[in-house]
Amino acid sequence: MVAAQEGHCRIFDFLIGKGANVSQVDDDGKNFLYWSCKGGHVGMVECVLPQYETDDVFPLMQAACDGYRDVCEFLVCMGADVSQVDAFGYSVLHCSCREGHLDVVKYILSLCIIDINSSGVGGKTPLMEAAYGKHRDIVELLIRNGANVSQVDEAGENVIQNSFMDGIEEIVKTITRENLVNVRNRNMSEVTAAMTAKCN
Template identity: 45%
Template sequence: MSQVDNDCENTLHWACKGGHEGIIKCLVRHYGFDMNLSLLNEAAYRGPRDVVEFLVCMGANVSQVGPDRNYPLHCASKGGQLDTVKYLVLQCTVDINSRGAHGITPLMWAASMAQRDVFDFLMSVGANSSCVDIFGNSLLHYAFRGGSADMIQRIISQDMVDINIRGGIFRRTTLMDAARGGKLKILALLVNKGALTHLVDNKGRNILHIATTGGSMEMVKYILSKNLTDIKARDKDGKTAAMLANDCGFVRLNTFLVLRGSPEK
C-alpha cells in the first residue's frame, strides 16, 4: 500500500482520480494516508463533491496549496465542478481571489476552460474580474484561451476588463492573440465591440504582422478586406508582413501579400 508510481502518486491518489468514494473511505480508514498531499486538489478537479467533503472531514486542508501551487478552489474551477466550488467557498476559509501558479485566480481558470456555470457563481460571490497574472494576462486573455465567444462577449458587455488591455511577454491585446490564432469569429467580435486595430506589440507588430506569423490566409484576407491596418507597415526590425511570411516559410501567404502591396524588402 505504500508504493507510488513515477509521479509519486499512491493508491489513494488514483482512487481520487476515479472519484470512487467507497474505495477512498476504505483506504483512508485502514491505511491512514496523509490528507495534506495533492489528494484534495485531485478530488476537487475530478469530482464529485462527496469525495471532497469526505477528505475534508478526514483532515484535508482546503486552504493548503498543492504541489502544483494551486489551491483546491483553483482545481475545482478548472474542472467545472460547480457543487465542489460552492462547497469550498462556503467553508469561509478560502480566498475567492487566491493566486495559484503564475498568479492565476479561480475566475481565470473558469474563463480559460469555458466553465460558464462556475464563472457565473464566482462572479456572484464577489470574484475580482480585474486581476491579472504575473505576466499581465487579464481575464479576457484567459477567456480567449477557452475559445468561447460567449464568454468573451459577456466579459466585454459587462465591462469587466478593458478590451485593449495588454498581456504576455509580447504585451499583446486579445485582438492580437485572435489574429495570431486564426480565430476569425472572435477577432470580428472584438473589432465590433471597439477593440483598437492600430495597436502594436512590443516588437512593433500590428495585427497583420501577427496574423501572418500565425499562417492563416483567411485571417490575413479578412484584415485586409476590412482595411484594419496598413499593409506596408514595418515592425521594429523593419520587416513587413510579406517579409515575415517569407521568414516563416509561408510561400502562398508571402505571394498573396506581395501582390496586395506589402514590400518584399
C-alpha cells in the first residue's frame, strides 16, 4: 500500500511477485488501487489497475477529491463509472467542487454524464458544495453550465444561504448578479440569508 501510494511500481511488482496479497485492505477497507489513486501517480494506477474491477467508485472519487485530473481521465478511459455515488449520495462532481479542483470539475462536466443539480447528503448540490467551500471560480463555472441556483437542500436553504454561513461576499455577488435566486428564501427555521449574515 505504501509502494502504491508513493508510486513505486517496480517495488509493487516485486512484492506481488513475492506473494503479497492483492486482495488485502487496510482497517478502513481501502485497497491498493485506492492508495495508488490517492498518491496521484498515473503510472502506478496503471500498474495496479489490472488487479481490480474498474467499477469501484472509490478510486475515482479519491482521485477527484485530491485533484488528480490525469488519474481521473485514465480511470474513466479504463471504464470507471463516473455516474456512481458513494454511500452518502455524493458524486465525483460533489467531491471535486467541495475541494476546489477546477480542472477536475471542468473534466467531469465535459463528460456530460453527471446531473449538475444532483443532491448528496442533506440535499446538497455541487453548486452548494462549491459555494460553501469558497470556490468562486467553480461557482461561476457551474452557473454557466446550468446549475440551478434556486434549488434548496433538506434544510430548505438555497445556495446563498449556504454561502452566507461563511460570509463569502464575492460568491454571493456572483450568485445574485443575474437575479436567479430568491434572496428572501427562508429555511426550515424561518431564517433568511440576510439574518444569517447579520449574525455573522
